[in-house]
Amino acid sequence: MSWVFVFIGGGIGSVFRFAISKWNMLNFGNFPVATLFTNFLASSCLGLILWLGTKYGKNDWYLPLFSIGFCGGFSTFSTFSMENIQLIQQGNYMYAFLNTACSLILSGLAFYLLIKLPQL
Numbered sequence: 001m002s003w004v005f006v007f008i009g010g011g012i013g014s015v016f017r018f019a020i021s022k023w024n025m026l027n028f029g030n031f032p033v034a035t036l037f038t039n040f041l042a043s044s045c046l047g048l049i050l051w052l053g054t055k056y057g058k059n060d061w062y063l064p065l066f067s068i069g070f071c072g073g074f075s076t077f078s079t080f081s082m083e084n085i086q087l088i089q090q091g092n093y094m095y096a097f098l099n100t101a102c103s104l105i106l107s108g109l110a111f112y113l114l115i116k117l118p119q120l
Contacts, residue, residue, distance in 0.1 A: 002064040009069020013042075017074050031095050032083040035076055036103055042075035043107035047114025054115075 020041075021034050049066045080103060087096035 002060065005061050005064035006069040006072075009065040009071075010073035011069075013070040013073025013075075016070075017076055021079075030087065030090065030092055032080075032087075032099055035079050035083055036099060036106070039075050039077075039080060039103055040106050040110055042071050043111040044114060045074065046071045047111040050115050051117045 017038055020038050023034070046067055049063075049071070053062060080099075084096045084099055087093075087099065
């Protein structure tokens, strides 16, 4: 049954990811704002889901549906990688560096702070 939950969550997460990529966010030229925003949200969601699991307990459908399925389908490391390579190929080294730094710092910090909520 876990496979079904992963499948459903992944489908929903992928649709959310697609919607954000089509939504015309603030125009920052070639900077991949939609991917940065998506990965930040996915990391935040995963942190919140794991925090809720520690606070209220985990069960057989909770983690496969939300953490593996939804967050896995929603986040996008492959697009992040592709966009960074494109930025480098275009000579936008500063954007590639900023994208990498912002993605790692913002997403990591969001995840860390949310999993630490019970201790705050």
